[in-house]
Amino acid sequence: MPITDQEIRELQQHAKQLRKDSIDVTFWAGGAHIGGALSMVEIMILLYYKYLHIDPNNPEMPERDRFILSKGHAGVGFASLLARRGYFDFELLKDFNKFNSPFGMHLDGNKVKGADVSTGSLGHGLSMAVGMALGARVKGRSWRTYCLLGDGECNEGSVWEAAMAAAHYKTTNLITFVDRNRFCVDGPTEKVMGIEPFADKWRAFGFIVKEVDGHSFAALSQAIEEAQAETKAPVVIIAHTVKGKGVAFMENEVGWHYGGLDSDKIIEAKRSIETAVIG
Amino acid sequence: MAVGLTWNVYDANTMTQAEIYGKVLCTLGEENDNIVGLSADLAKSTKIGEFAAKFPERFFNAGIAEQNMFGMAAGLAKTGLIPFVSTMAVFTTMRAAEQVRTDICYQNLNVKIIATHGGISFGQAGTTHQCTEDIAITRAMANMTVIVPADGIECANAVRACVDRPGPVYIRIGRGFEPNCYTTDAYGFEIGKAVEMNPGTDITLICCGITVLQAMEAARILEKSAGISVRVINMHTIKPLDGDIIRKAIAETRRIVTFEDHNIYGGLGSAVAEVVAEFGKSCAFARVGIPDCFSLVGYPEDLYCHYKLDADGIVEKVKEVMGKDFEDDDNWEDGF
Numbered sequence: 001m002p003i004t005d006q007e008i009r010e011l012q013q014h015a016k017q018l019r020k021d022s023i024d025v026t027f028w029a030g031g032a033h034i035g036g037a038l039s040m041v042e043i044m045i046l047l048y049y050k051y052l053h054i055d056p057n058n059p060e061m062p063e064r065d066r067f068i069l070s071k072g073h074a075g076v077g078f079a080s081l082l083a084r085r086g087y088f089d090f091e092l093l094k095d096f097n098k099f100n101s102p103f104g105m106h107l108d109g110n111k112v113k114g115a116d117v118s119t120g121s122l123g124h125g126l127s128m129a130v131g132m133a134l135g136a137r138v139k140g141r142s143w144r145t146y147c148l149l150g151d152g153e154c155n156e157g158s159v160w161e162a163a164m165a166a167a168h169y170k171t172t173n174l175i176t177f178v179d180r181n182r183f184c185v186d187g188p189t190e191k192v193m194g195i196e197p198f199a200d201k202w203r204a205f206g207f208i209v210k211e212v213d214g215h216s217f218a219a220l221s222q223a224i225e226e227a228q229a230e231t232k233a234p235v236v237i238i239a240h241t242v243k244g245k246g247v248a249f250m251e252n253e254v255g256w257h258y259g260g261l262d263s264d265k266i267i268e269a270k271r272s273i274e275t276a277v278i279g
Numbered sequence: 280m281a282v283g284l285t286w287n288v289y290d291a292n293t294m295t296q297a298e299i300y301g302k303v304l305c306t307l308g309e310e311n312d313n314i315v316g317l318s319a320d321l322a323k324s325t326k327i328g329e330f331a332a333k334f335p336e337r338f339f340n341a342g343i344a345e346q347n348m349f350g351m352a353a354g355l356a357k358t359g360l361i362p363f364v365s366t367m368a369v370f371t372t373m374r375a376a377e378q379v380r381t382d383i384c385y386q387n388l389n390v391k392i393i394a395t396h397g398g399i400s401f402g403q404a405g406t407t408h409q410c411t412e413d414i415a416i417t418r419a420m421a422n423m424t425v426i427v428p429a430d431g432i433e434c435a436n437a438v439r440a441c442v443d444r445p446g447p448v449y450i451r452i453g454r455g456f457e458p459n460c461y462t463t464d465a466y467g468f469e470i471g472k473a474v475e476m477n478p479g480t481d482i483t484l485i486c487c488g489i490t491v492l493q494a495m496e497a498a499r500i501l502e503k504s505a506g507i508s509v510r511v512i513n514m515h516t517i518k519p520l521d522g523d524i525i526r527k528a529i530a531e532t533r534r535i536v537t538f539e540d541h542n543i544y545g546g547l548g549s550a551v552a553e554v555v556a557e558f559g560k561s562c563a564f565a566r567v568g569i570p571d572c573f574s575l576v577g578y579p580e581d582l583y584c585h586y587k588l589d590a591d592g593i594v595e596k597v598k599e600v601m602g603k604d605f606e607d608d609d610n611w612e613d614g615f
Contacts, residue, residue: 108385110386110387116357117354118382118386119383120481121377121435123346124378124382128350128357128382130350130351130354130355131356131358133354134351135357138336138337138355158346158347158350161344162350164342249329
């Protein structure tokens with residue numbers, strides 16, 4: 001169902017909360033991959049508050065939609081979202097990265113409720129997502145699998161092995177996103193290892209490509225609904241985003257791929273989030 | 280575990296391990312709708328193709344893309360299915376090592392890996408297709424069970440048993456027409472419990488895979504020609520290892536030699552050495568395998584002869600170890 005203005009206003013509030021939560025958890029964790037956690041916020045909020053068929057009170061519900069955060073290093077944002085969505089108490093995240101905590105930098109699916117799989121090593125998520133999509137087909141189930149990749153991650157050859165398989169097996173019950181924030185650890189993706197022409201690559205591998213503003217709920221929403229209705233080939237939504245989005249001093253700053261925050265920076269970051277108009 | 284096999288056990292004499300695996304998997308596929316199969320353009324040579332022909336909707340060829348195949352297997356397992364994945368040992372444990380370790384073992388998923396062409400069983404193909412490292416690699420992966428069946432009949436038993444064992448299982452088989460050790464499948468196969476193939480009191484040979492039959496033949500020769508009483512143990516499960524049978528052998532025979540189609544580092548010999556060292560009772564001990572080199576090219580029977588993994592080589596090694604001195608009392612005054 002097309003997104004309404006009222007929904008967008010509500011999602012914007014959730015997005016603001018997730019950005020602030022990610023800042024807090026980054027502080028508790030002693031540092032985190034905050035840049036990429038902030039760039040994916042609108043995609044994650046839209047999925048978890050509008051599109052995913054899930055029940056946080058019944059995380060293993062067999063008919064639930066599956067979600068794989070293939071860019072697993074953004075775990076600090078994913079964990080914050082799962083907490084606010086009701087899978088567990090947000091306060092538990094104060095132990096993030098601490099001794100024997102269920103919450104480490106890259107979420108462990110066997111320990112964190114709501115995380116369908118364990119990710120962290122790049123280039124693994126899409127293969128598992130294709131497997132899940134095929135699993136649904138074998139079992140005759142109608143749930144969907146959603147997978148979010150990083151753009152730098154697409155340097156990994158295994159991503160393209162998985163893409164080939166998704167197209168070959170026509171897994172239209174799988175919807176893939178790429179958070180195209182244009183940065184990896186060592187710098188801009190196009191300087192480190194160029195992936196352009198990116199959309200053409202996905203098309204050549206047999207995908208239907210939708211390129212959208214990854215911070216626009218309306219644009220993302222339209223793309224997701226078109227992808228859900230697609231029956232000819234799997235869809236990838238290339239979401240053009242800004243790394244560090246919402247925190248002015250982090251935006252497009254490669255140094256904020258991973259970083260820690262002191263109390264002054266936290267205040268500054270939250271002030272920035274409060275005043276930013278996104279979505 | 281379901282009782283009985285639908286294929287005739289006598290057929291095993293004319294079938295390879297992989298062929299038997301293919302047949303058993305078909306039977307299991309009939310019994311259990313949750314079993315799915317995957318291969319990476321090796322459905323024919325791994326013999327999972329028989330399953331593919333019978334259950335096309337439950338078989339996925341990943342093409343020549345092993346990393347993706349093991350990732351897909353993890354995803355399939357996450358939906359409650361039981362993937363059986365088959366490709367060569369070398370591509371399983373090295374090309375796709377991280378997917379096997381991180382996607383499958385870390386998540387403790389119910390994926391059953393039947394890796395073919397283990398060791399130097401595909402010797403003529405050269406180092407790129409040989410695999411003398413896989414036991415060491417899979418043994419170091421937490422949650423993984425590692426099985427090296429002695430022959431096709433044991434392979435059938437292992438494949439059946441692994442369905443009922445939750446979590447990842449690695450079953451390593453060969454390629455060629457390895458002759459059988461067993462004449463029946465009803466010898467009490469149990470994962471993690473080694474089998475004494477021949478009783479003996481002078482020395483114990485601990486083997487897995489193709490060396491089991493060779494050791495049994497060597498035991499007969501040694502008994503007859505030299506009066507040496509040789510115990511032969513089929514250590515079909517490398518992990519979890521049957522430590523009890525090893526400790527019993529140390530106490531009762533005081534001489535242990537391991538034989539395996541694998542690098543001497545990290546495989547069966549190393550696993551047994553760990554038990555020997557931790558047991559604290561001295562014994563003569565030796566490991567025989569591929570001596571930390573890449574194997575020569577050749578047909579397996581010639582290579583097994585060259586690396587002393589055939590009956591004659593084993594006889595020779597046993598005679599050597601029979602003459603080996605070891606500290607058999609608590610008197611350390613006499614030095615090393």
